[in-house]
Amino acid sequence: MSYPKILIYRDKLKKNVENLVNICRSNGINVGGVTKAFCANRDLAKIYVEGGVQFLADSRIENIKKIKDINVPKLMLRLPMLSEIDEIVKYSDISLNSEVETIQLLSNSAIKQNKIHSIILMIDLGDLREGIFDESKIYDSVEKILNFKGIKLLGLGTNLTCYGGVIPSRDNLNRLVEIGENIEKKFNIKLEVLSGGNSSSLHLIESGEMPDKINQLRLGEALILGRETAFGNQIKNTYNDCFKLAAQIIELKEKPSVPIGEIGMDAFGRKPKFTDKGNRKRAICAIGKQDVEIDDLIPMDGNILLIGESSDHLIIDVTDSDKEYKIGDEVLFKLNYGSILKLMTSQYVSKKII
Ligand SMILES: *Cc1c(COP(=O)(O)O)cnc(C)c1O
Numbered sequence: 603m604s605y606p607k608i609l610i611y612r613d614k615l616k617k618n619v620e621n622l623v624n625i626c627r628s629n630g631i632n633v634g635g636v637t638k639a640f641c642a643n644r645d646l647a648k649i650y651v652e653g654g655v656q657f658l659a660d661s662r663i664e665n666i667k668k669i670k671d672i673n674v675p676k677l678m679l680r681l682p683m684l685s686e687i688d689e690i691v692k693y694s695d696i697s698l699n700s701e702v703e704t705i706q707l708l709s710n711s712a713i714k715q716n717k718i719h720s721i722i723l724m725i726d727l728g729d730l731r732e733g734i735f736d737e738s739k740i741y742d743s744v745e746k747i748l749n750f751k752g753i754k755l756l757g758l759g760t761n762l763t764c765y766g767g768v769i770p771s772r773d774n775l776n777r778l779v780e781i782g783e784n785i786e787k788k789f790n791i792k793l794e795v796l797s798g799g800n801s802s803s804l805h806l807i808e809s810g811e812m813p814d815k816i817n818q819l820r821l822g823e824a825l826i827l828g829r830e831t832a833f834g835n836q837i838k839n840t841y842n843d844c845f846k847l848a849a850q851i852i853e854l855k856e857k858p859s860v861p862i863g864e865i866g867m868d869a870f871g872r873k874p875k876f877t878d879k880g881n882r883k884r885a886i887c888a889i890g891k892q893d894v895e896i897d898d899l900i901p902m903d904g905n906i907l908l909i910g911e912s913s914d915h916l917i918i919d920v921t922d923s924d925k926e927y928k929i930g931d932e933v934l935f936k937l938n939y940g941s942i943l944k945l946m947t948s949q950y951v952s953k954k955i956i
Contacts, residue, residue: 603952603954604952605848605849605850605888605932605952606847606848606849606850606887606888606889606893606945606950606951606952607847607848607951607952607953607954608845608846608847608848608937608942608945608946608951608952608953608954609845609846609847609848609954609956610640610646610844610845610953610954610955610956611841611843611844611845611846611956612649612955612956614841614843614844615646615649615653615825615826615841615844616649616652616653617653617839617840617841618653618824618825618826618828618840618841618844619635619649619650619652619653619654619655619825620653620654621828621837621838621839621840622804622821622824622825622837622840623653623654623655624654625804625807625837626807626819626821627654629807629812630814630817631798631807631812631816631817631818631819632656632657632817632818632819633654633655633656633818633819633820633821634655634656634657634658634659634677634818634819634820634821635647635650635651635653635655635657635658635659635821635822635825636659636660636679636800636820636821636822636825637650637658637659637660637665637669637822638659638660638661638662638665638679638822638943639822639823639826639939639942639943639946640826640942640946641665641668641946641947642658642660642662642665642666642668642669643668643946643953644668644669644672645955646955647668647669647672648672650825651672651673651674653825655674655821655825656674656675657674657675657676657677657695657696658672658674658675658676658677659676659677659678659679659820660676660677660678660679661678661679661680662680663678663686663689663690663693663694666678666693666694667689667693670693675695675696676693676694676695676696677694677695677696677697677698677722677820678690678694678696678697678698679698679820680698681697681698681699681700681701681704681724681732682697682699682704682708684704684707687704687707687708687711688711688714688715690708690711690719691708691711691712691715691717691719691752692715694719695719695720696719696720696721696722696756697719697720697721697722698721698722698724698732698759698761698797699721699722699723699724700723700724700726700732700733700734702743702746702747705721705746705747705750705753706746706750708721708750708752708753709750709751709752709753710752711752712752712753713751713752717752718752718753718754719752719753719754720753720754720755720756721747721753721754721755721756722756722757722758722759722795722797723740723743723744723747723755723757723758723759724758724759724760724761725740725758725759725760725777725778725781726760727760727762727768727774727775727777727778728762728766728768728774729760729761729762729763729764729765729766729767729768730765730766731761731764731765731766732761733760733761737781740781740785741784741785741788744785744788744789745789748789748791755791755793756793756794756795757782757793757794757795757796757797757818758778758781758782758785758793758795758796758797759778759795759796759797759798759799759818760774760775760778760797760798760799761799761800762774762799762800762802762803763799763800763802763831763832764800769802769832770798770799770802770803770805770806770832771806771811772806772811772812772813775798775799775803775806775812775813775816776813778796778798778813778816779796779813779815779816782796782815795817795818796815796816796817796818797816797818797819797820798812798813798816798818798819799819799820800819800820800821800822800823800824800831801819801821801822801823801824801829801830801831802830802831802832803816803819803832804819804821804824804830804831804832804837805830805832805833805835808830822939823939824837824840826844826845826939826942827842827844827938827939828840828841828842828844829842842936843936845937845942845945846902846934846935846936846937847889847894847899847934847935847937847941847945847951848932848933848934848935849887849888849889849916849932849933849935850887850888850930850931850932850933851885851886851887851888851927851928851929851930851931851932851933852886852887852888852929853884853885853886853929854883854884854885854886854920854927854928854929855883855884856881856882856883856884857881857882857884858878858880858881858882859876859877859878859879859880859881859882860876860877860878861876868910868912869912869913870891870912874910882919882921883919883920883921884909884917884918884919884920885917885918885919885920885927885933886915886916886917886918887915887916887917887918887933888914888915888916889914889915889916889951890911890912890913890914890915890916891911891912891913892913892914892948892950893944893945893948893950893951894941894944894945894948895911895940895941895944896908896910896911896916898937898938898940898941898944899916899935899936899937899941900935900936900937900938901918901933901934901935901936902934902935902936903920903923903925903933903934905920905922905923905924906918906919906920906922906923906933907919907922918933
């Protein structure tokens with residue numbers, strides 16, 4: 603298979619999923635497997651389902667379409683655009699929402715398509731991305747939503763630690779629980795779902811602080827990297843190397859560490875700075891900023907230094923390595939969430955599941 607390629611280890615990924623599903627399940631929490639970091643690659647989505655996730659979730663309808671025939675419910679994570687209402691109703695069973703105007707259009711479309719579309723109403727508990735912020739407006743919205751014939755109000759949800767970096771706590775998630783109880787009383791309805799956030803909420807299970815009534819989490823990074831994302835701790839019995847990058851060396855030469863001549867701007871309009879370390883053995887790997895950011899790569903060979911990157915070239919320093927690299931050798935990198943997202947999105951990177 604051609605380079606660069608992203609290597610994905612099936613067994614490790616499945617173990618991560620199984621482990622997290624078990625942890626959540628034993629705390630009364632259903633897990634939605636979030637597929638957006640790998641563009642809802644069908645084979646990987648299937649591993650999620652084999653690992654036990656109750657539903658699949660993605661932020662883009664193009665991705666949800668790709669997995670339409672995998673037989674679990676699909677949740678649309680990003681608030682629907684008005685330009686995609688019909689597709690949201692057609693391809694997703696549930697969507698997260700915060701705008702009554704959008705929900706009304708979803709209802710109209712659902713009636714037209716002979717369906718009932720489920721929604722989870724998003725509440726902003728302070729992170730300041732999506733969700734209704736003012737409590738009184740929540741009840742006003744629910745009142746309107748309950749009149750929409752094509753919509754089922756499945757429950758409430760929240761999303762934290764995405765824009766504002768706010769950490770989920772017993773206090774802020776208890777507010778979600780209380781608002782849910784108020785709605786149930788006020789409107790004499792039952793809410794099936796309280797969706798308590800993403801991978802940043804997992805630490806509350808570990809510490810025993812998760813409110814009992816929270817019964818759903820939407821997990822992406824935790825499944826992929828085995829990390830809770832409030833503090834960045836690795837979760838026991840999970841892997842952080844389910845995804846690796848292999849790039850190929852196309853030039854290997856000894857060169858000075860400081861460019862020769864007057865320094866202007868680099869390919870991205872920044873003025874670079876250099877430290878003189880004398881002559882160094884430098885390798886160019888055939889991958890670049892179009893595919894991945896250099897700061898998101900972690901060389902598996904700990905003696906490799908990352909030097910720089912332009913659109914299609916990654917320059918590394920292999921002087922201190924114990925390995926005698928040659929032209930054509932592959933260089934392996936461990937990846938973080940950002941680099942997995944970009945590499946899986948790049949059409950220039952092949953994807954190999956092993
Ligand atoms: C991306 C996303 C998630 C998953 O987040 P992770 O940190 O990867 O677990 C959950 N919910 C929403 C609304 C999202 O956009």
